[in-house]
Amino acid sequence: MLWAKTKVVQGVVGVLAVALLVGLSACQTGASGPSGAAPAAGLSANAADVAKARSLTPDDVSAALKTYVPGGKYDDYYMFASGGQSGQVFVFGLPSMRLLKTIAVFTPESWQGYGQGEEDTMKILDEGKFKNNPILWGDTHHPALSETNGQYDGQYLFINDKANGRIAVIDLRDFRTKQIVKNPVMINNHGGAFVTPNTDYIIDPSQYAVPLDFQYAPISEYKEKYRGLITYWKFDRQKGRIDPAQSFAIEVPPYWQDLCDAGKLVSDGWAFCGSFNSEMATGGIEEGKPPFESGTAQRDMDYLHVMNWKKAEEVVKAGKAQTINGMKVIRLPTAVSEGILYLAPEPKSPHGSDVTPKGDYIVVGGKLDPHVTIFSFKKMQDAIAKQSFDRDSFGVPVFKFNEVMEAQVELGLGPLHTVFDDQGYAYTSLFLDSGVVKWSLGAPYRTEGGWKRVEHIPTQYNLGHLTAVEGDTVSPGGKFVVALNKWSVDRFLPVGPLHPQNLQLIDITGSKMQVLYDAPVGVGEPHYAQIIKAERLKPWKVYPETGWNARAQAKDPNATTAGKEKIERRGKTVEIWMRAMRSNFNPERITVKKGDHVIWHITSIERTEDATHGFALPGYNINLSIDPGETVTFEFDVTESGVFTYYCTEFCSALHLEMAGYFMVEP
Ligand SMILES: [Cu+2]
Numbered sequence: 007m008l009w010a011k012t013k014v015v016q017g018v019v020g021v022l023a024v025a026l027l028v029g030l031s032a033c034q035t036g037a038s039g040p041s042g043a044a045p046a047a048g049l050s051a052n053a054a055d056v057a058k059a060r061s062l063t064p065d066d067v068s069a070a071l072k073t074y075v076p077g078g079k080y081d082d083y084y085m086f087a088s089g090g091q092s093g094q095v096f097v098f099g100l101p102s103m104r105l106l107k108t109i110a111v112f113t114p115e116s117w118q119g120y121g122q123g124e125e126d127t128m129k130i131l132d133e134g135k136f137k138n139n140p141i142l143w144g145d146t147h148h149p150a151l152s153e154t155n156g157q158y159d160g161q162y163l164f165i166n167d168k169a170n171g172r173i174a175v176i177d178l179r180d181f182r183t184k185q186i187v188k189n190p191v192m193i194n195n196h197g198g199a200f201v202t203p204n205t206d207y208i209i210d211p212s213q214y215a216v217p218l219d220f221q222y223a224p225i226s227e228y229k230e231k232y233r234g235l236i237t238y239w240k241f242d243r244q245k246g247r248i249d250p251a252q253s254f255a256i257e258v259p260p261y262w263q264d265l266c267d268a269g270k271l272v273s274d275g276w277a278f279c280g281s282f283n284s285e286m287a288t289g290g291i292e293e294g295k296p297p298f299e300s301g302t303a304q305r306d307m308d309y310l311h312v313m314n315w316k317k318a319e320e321v322v323k324a325g326k327a328q329t330i331n332g333m334k335v336i337r338l339p340t341a342v343s344e345g346i347l348y349l350a351p352e353p354k355s356p357h358g359s360d361v362t363p364k365g366d367y368i369v370v371g372g373k374l375d376p377h378v379t380i381f382s383f384k385k386m387q388d389a390i391a392k393q394s395f396d397r398d399s400f401g402v403p404v405f406k407f408n409e410v411m412e413a414q415v416e417l418g419l420g421p422l423h424t425v426f427d428d429q430g431y432a433y434t435s436l437f438l439d440s441g442v443v444k445w446s447l448g449a450p451y452r453t454e455g456g457w458k459r460v461e462h463i464p465t466q467y468n469l470g471h472l473t474a475v476e477g478d479t480v481s482p483g484g485k486f487v488v489a490l491n492k493w494s495v496d497r498f499l500p501v502g503p504l505h506p507q508n509l510q511l512i513d514i515t516g517s518k519m520q521v522l523y524d525a526p527v528g529v530g531e532p533h534y535a536q537i538i539k540a541e542r543l544k545p546w547k548v549y550p551e552t553g554w555n556a557r558a559q560a561k562d563p564n565a566t567t568a569g570k571e572k573i574e575r576r577g578k579t580v581e582i583w584m585r586a587m588r589s590n591f592n593p594e595r596i597t598v599k600k601g602d603h604v605i606w607h608i609t610s611i612e613r614t615e616d617a618t619h620g621f622a623l624p625g626y627n628i629n630l631s632i633d634p635g636e637t638v639t640f641e642f643d644v645t646e647s648g649v650f651t652y653y654c655t656e657f658c659s660a661l662h663l664e665m666a667g668y669f670m671v672e673p
Contacts, residue, residue: 065520068520069513069520069521069522069523072101072513072522073101073102073103073511073522073523074102075099075101075102075104080099080540081099081100081101081102081104081540082100082101082539082540083099083100083101083475083486083537083538083539083540084097084098084099084100084106084537084538084540084543085097085098085099085100085473085488085535085536085537085538086149086151086163086535086536086537086538087149087490087509087527087532087534087535088146088147088148088149088165088532088533088534088535089108089111089146089529089530089532090145090146090147090507090530090531090532090533091143091145091530091531092108092113092146092529092530093111093112093113093143093144093145093146093167093530094108094109094110094111094112094113094115094146094529094530095108095109095111095146095149095163095165095176096108096109096527096529096530096532097109097181098509098525098535099540100475100486100488100511100537101486101511101522101523103509103511103523103525105525105527107181108529109163109176109181109182109183110127110182110183111144111146111165111174111176111183111186112131112134112141112142112143112144112146112167112172112174112186113142113143113144114131114142116629117631118182118631119620119621119629119630119631119632119638120183121142122627122628122629122630123623123626123627123628123629123630123640123642124630124638124639124640125638125639125640125641126555126556126557126638126639127183127557129557130183130184130185130186130557131186133185133186133187133188134167134170134172134174134186134187134188135188136170136188136193137220141170141172143169144167144168144169144170144172144174145167145168145169145170146165146166146167146168146530146533147165147166147168147196147198147533147534148165148166148197148198148199148200148265148533148534149163149164149165149199149534149535149536150163150164150165150198150199150200150201150208150536151163151201151536151538152164152201152205152241152243153201153202153203153204153205153479154203154204154205155203155204155480156203156270156271156274156365156479156480156481157476157479157480157481158476158479158536158538158539158542159205159542160178160538160542160543160544161177161178161179161243162175162176162177162178162205162241162243162246163175163176163178164176164198164199164201164208165199166195166196166198166199166210167195168194168195168196168213169194170188170193170194171188171189171192171193171194171195171210171212172186172187172188172189172195173186173187173189173195173198173199173208173210173239173248174186174187175241175246175247175248177246177559178543178545179544179545179546179559180545180546180549180556180559180633181545182556184246184247184557184559185246185247185248187239187248187250189210189212189235189237189255189333190219190250190330190331190332190333191218191219191220191235191237191255191330191331191333191335192212192216192218192235192237192255193212193216193220194212194213194214194216195210195211195212195213195237196211196212196213196263196264196265197209197210197211197213197263197264197265197266197279197280198210198211198237198266200265200266200267200268200277201241201268202268202274202277202315203268203269203270203271203274203480205241205243206240206241207238207239207240207241207253207268207315208238208239208241208248209236209237209238209239209266209268209277209279209315210236210237210238210239211234211235211236211237211263211264211266211279212234212235212236212237212263213262213263213264214262215228215232215233215234215260215261215262215283216232216233217231217232217233218233218235218257218330218335219330219331225288225289228260228286228288229260229286229399232260233257233258233259233260233338234257234258234259234260234261234262234263234281235255235256235257235258235335236255236256236258236263236266236277236279236311236313237253237254237255237333238253238254238255238256238315238318238319239253240252240253240254246559250332250333253333253334254318254319254322254327254333254334254335254336255333255334255335255336256313256318256335256336256341256346256347257335257336257337257338257341258311258338258341258347259284259338259398259400259402260286261281261282261283261284261286261308261309262281262282262283262302263279263280263281263311264279264280264281264282264356264357264359265279265280265357265358265359265360265423266278266279266280266359267358267359267360267361267368267478268361269361269365269383270361270363270364270365270480271364271365271366271480272364272365272366272383272384273361273365273366273368273383274365275314275315275316275317276312276313276314276315276316276383277312277313277315278310278311278312278313278359278361278368279310279311279313279359280308280310280311280352280356280357280358280359280370281308281309281310281311282302282303282308282355282356282373283298283301283302283308283355284305284307284308284309284398285301285302285303285304285305287301287302287304288301289301302355303354303355303374305354306353306354307351307352307353307354307407308351308352308353308354308355308356309349309350309351309352309398309404310349310350310351310352310356310359310368310370310381311347311348311349312347312348312349312350312386312405313346313347313348314345314346314347315346317344317345317346318336318341318344318346321336321340321344321346322334322336326340326344327340338400338402339401341402342400342401342402342403345390347402347403348386348390348395348402348403348404348405349398349402349403349404349405350381350386350404350405350407350410351404351405351407352370352379352381353372353374353375353377353379354372354373354374354375355373355374356370356371356372356373356375356379357371357373357421357422357423358370358371358422358423358424358471359371360423360424360425360426360478361478362426362432362447362451363426363451363479363480363481363482364450364451364480365383365480366382366383366384366450367380367381367382367383367412367447368380368381368383369381369424369432369434371421371422371423371424371434371435372421373420373421373422373437374420375421376416376417376418376419376421377414377415377416377417377421378414378415378417378421378424378432378434378445379411379413379414380411380412380413380414380415380448380457381410381411381412382410382411382412385409385410385411385412386405386410388409389405389406389409389410394406394409412448413448413456413457414457415445415457415458415459416459417434417436417443417445417459417462418436418438418439418441418443418462419436419437419438419439420436420437420438420439421434421435421436421443422434422435422436422437422469422470422471423435423470423471423472423534425472425473425474425477425478425482425487426447426474426477426478426482427474427477427482427483427484427514428481428482428483428484429484430446430447430451430452431444431445431446431447431460431514432444432445432446432447433445433472433474433477433487433514434472435469435470435471435472435489436462436469437468437469437470437492439462440464440465440466440467440468440469440491441462441463441464441465441469442462442463442465442469442472442487442489442512442519443459443460443461443462444459444460444461444462444463444514444519445457445458445459445460446458446460461518461519463512463518463519463520463521465489465491465510465512465521466491466493466494466495466497466508466510466524467491467492467493467494467495467508468491468492468493469489469490469491469492470490470491470492470533470534471490471533471534471535472487472488472489472490473487473488473490473534473535473536473537474486474487474488474514474537475537475539476536476537476538476539477537478536483537483539484514484515485513485514485515486511486512486513486514486537487511487512487514487519488509488510488511488512488535488537489509489510489512490507490509490532490533490534490535491507491508491509491510492507492531493505493508494506494507494508494524494526497524497526498524498526501528506526506527506528507526507527507528507530507531507532508524508525508526508527509524509525509526509527509532509535510523510524510525511523511525547615548612548613548614548615548633548634548635549633549634549635549636550635551635552565552567552609552610552611552613552635553565553566553567553609553635553637554635554636554637555636555637556633556636562607562609562637562639564583564607564609564637564639565607565609565637566583566584566585566607566609566637567585567609567611568585568587568592568611570583570585571583571584571585571592571593573593573596578599578601578602578603579602579603579604579605580596580598580602580603580604580605581604581605581606581607582596582604582605582606582607583607583609584606584607584608584609585608585609585610585611586608586609586610586611586612586619586621586632586654586665587610587611587612588612588617588619588658588659588661588665589654589658589659589660589661589662589664589665590664590665591608591621591652591654591665591666591667593667594666594667594668595667595668595670596667596668596669596670597670597671597672598644598669598670598671598672599644599671599672599673600644600645600646600647600671600672600673601643601644602643602644603641603642603643603644604641604642604643604644605639605641606639606640606641607637607638607639608621608630608632608637608638608639609632609636609637610632610633610634610635610636610637611635612634612635613634613635614634615634616634617634617658618631618632618633618634618656618658619631619632619654619656619658619665620632620654620655620656621638621652621653621654621655622652622653622655623650623652623669624650624651624652625646625648625650626642626650628640628642629655631655631656644671646671647671647672647673648671649668649669649670649671650668650669650670650671651666651667651668651669652666652667652668652669653665653666653667654666
């Protein structure tokens with residue numbers, strides 16, 4: 007029945023589109039009066055008049071019809087975008103491009119009460135500290151959805167912090183961060199996070215080479231002492247956590263490693279990471295030396311790192327890795343002698359390395375070269391079998407370019423990153439030419455006309471990454487591409503010198519690509535995003551049990567129920583088990599003494615969807631969100647006497663203002 011209803015709705019929309027387009031053409035050719043086309047099946051007679059009054063072109067109208075999602079109807083897709091410098095993850099619905107949520111990850115966040123007193127979120131942020139330095143922000147770049155057999159499974163999301171070399175784990179049952187790991191050997195990363203096809207590992211490559219293990223070495227010892235590191239974080243799906251004890255890393259030359267992608271299907275067990283600065287430039291603009299921007303661009307070729315991670319796993323199990331600060335590191339000579347690491351020459355300071363859906367090719371975006379270069383995984387395997395290599399100055403085998411290259415396609419200026427559709431086409435972002443280029447893959451994807459540029463569509467402006475529906479999986483979904491533009495210049499109402507970012511939704515279903523919608527993002531610079539079919543996710547709407555601990559995803563030992571609320575004093579420690587329910591906290595009066603230590607648990611016994619409560623204790627920097635069914639804990643030293651008022655910060659009921667209490671501190 008639902009299906010039949012959906013078909014009818016689609017039919018009406020189709021007729022509406024035609025009616026509007028007919029009406030508009032009439033308007034534009036100077037026809038007067040209300041639109042000539044009769045309204046179909048309940049269609050408002052003035053729809054074309056609205057379009058005319060708002061000066062909408064036929065393309066505008068069709069774009070509106072393709073993106074409009076009526077209130078109460080759901081989007082078809084989720085898009086998970088990195089939140090850039092905000093250190094968070096943004097969740098959009100597609101095709102409406104509505105922002106549905108910000109997931110707090112590396113930065114304290116007030117709405118969700120993340121890292122503002124609540125014990126578990128404080129612990130998660132604390133896991134991410136560097137030595138003894140707390141780090142309360144992140145530069146999030148590349149989100150990665152967990153996969154099963156190379157397809158998104160909707161269970162987990164991983165996100166990197168480029169600045170501090172960290173990876174976070176988000177559970178998509180409740181859209182909350184559960185873990186942050188800090189790389190114990192490397193200070194930064196960029197190309198993370200990328201998952202292997204069954205999420206055995208999350209790949210996390212460093213970007214700027216430094217001495218490993220946070221050691222010091224003068225820049226004059228760059229070649230001897232500085233290194234890159236590609237870390238494989240082991241994911242324990244049962245526990246929903248990265249397991250550092252089962253993780254390992256591969257030491258690589260001090261080229262600046264960039265984006266990676268995991269092999270899949272025929273190339274499962276392998277991973278590919280681009281690089282730039284194979285020149286090993288060390289900067290020095292202040293001494294009159296070439297700056298990095300030119301020093302890293304001297305050679306025509308850099309190196310695609312080709313790694314056999316299944317072999318690396320065996321080598322670690324055989325005890326051939328060296329443990330550095332708790333991380334098992336396969337040293338560079340071992341990686342070479344064991345056949346784990348190879349290099350392929352790639353033009354020229356490239357950015358993305360993207361594996362095609364069948365796992366047979368690796369597409370490298372040239373950045374300073376106008377081509378994408380397509381490498382054949384089979385040809386790489388043939389070269390390994392024949393031992394047909396050159397060597398770099400570290401002794402790493404280097405494939406001969408012409409022996410492993412399958413094709414090059416000239417696309418335009420600044421090709422960066424490539425995603426795929428379900429029709430055998432690839433889409434590459436052009437930073438300098440500000441656009442998306444559609445091009446055709448060769449066999450076995452398309453039997454004729456392969457490896458050809460098909461179409462270019464301009465974007466506004468300076469496109470970095472782009473993403474397509476499930477466009478980096480074994481079965482891309484087609485339909486939409488989203489361009490993540492770095493500039494927005496003249497696209498929106500001015501809001502001061504710091505402009506929003508501009509995410510543009512592009513329809514790829516027709517013979518011509520069409521930009522459908524501009525979505526300004528004014529919270530940070532989304533760097534990359536992934537789009538997943540909504541039906542793959544099964545998020546909870548209310549926690550499964552009252553007294554739920556969100557970090558443990560289990561019943562909290564300090565959960566309380568109505569009638570069991572209590573306050574206990576043990577010497578100078580006061581412990582409170584509080585209950586929240588519309589529209590009161592119980593207890594409502596708590597008296598302690600200056601110098602006490604307070605441990606405070608609050609359980610929301612709400613079972614109603616969306617009946618969230620907040621909790622604010624002014625003066626003590628305590629701010630919480632308590633979802634229906636959740637138990638939260640915070641503790642603090644009572645340093646100031648006086649009378650403090652705590653209250654619920656979510657407008658939860660008509661008597662929301664009455665949901666408050668007194669925290670009395672005797673001098
Ligand atoms: Cu990037």
